[in-house]
Amino acid sequence: MQTRKLGQSGLEVSSLGLGCMGLSHGYGPATDKQQAIALIRAAVDQGVTFFDTAEVYGPWLNEEVVGEALAPVRDRVVIATKFGFTFGEDNRQQILNSRPEQIRRAIEGSLRRLKTEVIDLYYQHRVDPEVPIEDVAGTIRDLIAEGKVKHFGLSEAGVQTVRRAHAVQPVTALQSEYSMWWREPEAEMIPTLESLGIGFVPFSPLGKGYLTGAIQPDSTFGSDDFRSQVPRFSPEALAANQALIDLLGTIAQDKAVTPAQIALAWLLAQKPWIVPIPGTTKLHRLKENLQAAELHLSTEDLQRINQALAAVEVQGDRYPAALQARVGR
Numbered sequence: 001m002q003t004r005k006l007g008q009s010g011l012e013v014s015s016l017g018l019g020c021m022g023l024s025h026g027y028g029p030a031t032d033k034q035q036a037i038a039l040i041r042a043a044v045d046q047g048v049t050f051f052d053t054a055e056v057y058g059p060w061l062n063e064e065v066v067g068e069a070l071a072p073v074r075d076r077v078v079i080a081t082k083f084g085f086t087f088g089e090d091n092r093q094q095i096l097n098s099r100p101e102q103i104r105r106a107i108e109g110s111l112r113r114l115k116t117e118v119i120d121l122y123y124q125h126r127v128d129p130e131v132p133i134e135d136v137a138g139t140i141r142d143l144i145a146e147g148k149v150k151h152f153g154l155s156e157a158g159v160q161t162v163r164r165a166h167a168v169q170p171v172t173a174l175q176s177e178y179s180m181w182w183r184e185p186e187a188e189m190i191p192t193l194e195s196l197g198i199g200f201v202p203f204s205p206l207g208k209g210y211l212t213g214a215i216q217p218d219s220t221f222g223s224d225d226f227r228s229q230v231p232r233f234s235p236e237a238l239a240a241n242q243a244l245i246d247l248l249g250t251i252a253q254d255k256a257v258t259p260a261q262i263a264l265a266w267l268l269a270q271k272p273w274i275v276p277i278p279g280t281t282k283l284h285r286l287k288e289n290l291q292a293a294e295l296h297l298s299t300e301d302l303q304r305i306n307q308a309l310a311a312v313e314v315q316g317d318r319y320p321a322a323l324q325a326r327v328g329r
Helices: 033-045 061-076 100-113 133-145 159-168 189-196 207-212 235-240 242-255 259-268 283-294 299-310
Strands: 003-005 012-014 050-052 078-083 085-087 094-096 119-124 149-155 171-177 199-203
Touching: 033 061, 033 283, 061 078, 061 100, 078 100, 078 149, 100 119, 100 133, 119 133, 119 171, 133 149, 133 159, 149 159, 159 171, 159 189, 171 189, 189 199, 207 242, 207 259, 235 242, 242 259, 242 299, 259 283, 259 299
Parallel strands: 050 078, 078 119, 119 149, 149 171, 171 199
Antiparallel strands: 003 012, 085 094
C-alpha cells in the first residue's frame, strides 16, 4: 500500500488506516477477542501501518486488543490513541477531563494496555472547556520531551482551538468526521489545516456504514448500537437520504467497484495529507476497503461526483444534541 505523510510532521503512515473502535465499542457486542486480533493482523499483512484506538473504547478493552494484536510487529506500525475522559462508577458515564494530572494518569494506562513504551500519536479526544488548550498542549510537549509520546493530535476541535494548541506544541493531525455525507470540514477546517501543515484523519469515512449501501431505509439498530441515538439514522432520515446511496451505487457500477470504494477514493483524492480510518469487523470488508487505495478517480470523475453530491441535501444531524455540544469547541 502507498503511504502518506500527515501534514508537515514527517509522520508517514499507510494511505488508509484502520479504525479499531467498532471491534470493542459503539456498534453492538464486542467482537470475539481472537477474531479482533486476527482482523488487525490481517490489516498489517495487507499493508496497513496506522491503527486508531482510544481508552474510552470499551472503556480500555480496545487498547488491550490493539496492543496484543500489534505487539509482534510494533516496530512496523503507528499506533494512535486518545485521552480526555474519566469514567463514572459503572464505567459508562464519560466525564470530560483533560487536566494535566489526568493526562499523565491516562498515558500510563494506555502505554501498559498497548504494550509499548511510546504512543506514536496521542490525541485529545474531545476539547475540555474547563482546561485551557495551552495547558493540554504543554503537557503533551512535556510527554514528548520525556519520550512517552511522539506526536500530538486533536479530535473534533474547532479552528481556533487548533491554532492555539499548535502555537504551543505543533499538532500533527486533526481527527474529525469527514465523508461524502458530512462535508462541514471543507468550509474552514481543511484550509486551516493546510495553512498550518497539519494532517487530517477522517473517522467514519463511510458514514458509520451508511455509504456502503448495506443499510436500508427500514434498517433498525439495537440499544447497544450508537446509531440508534443518531438522528441521521432515524427511519425518516434514512429514507430521505436514499438519493445519496442511489447516486453512489450508479457511480460505483460505472467504475465496476463498490460504493464504499468510491467513497474512500473520493476522500483520498481531496488532499494528499488526508488519511481516512475506516473500521470494520469483517475480513472481506477490510479487503474491500483497502482496495480503494488503488482506485484512481480522474479530474472528470471527481467533477461528476461533486456535481452530483451538490444536488443531494443530506437530512438529519450527525449527533444527538448532548454529543454535538462537545464538537467544534
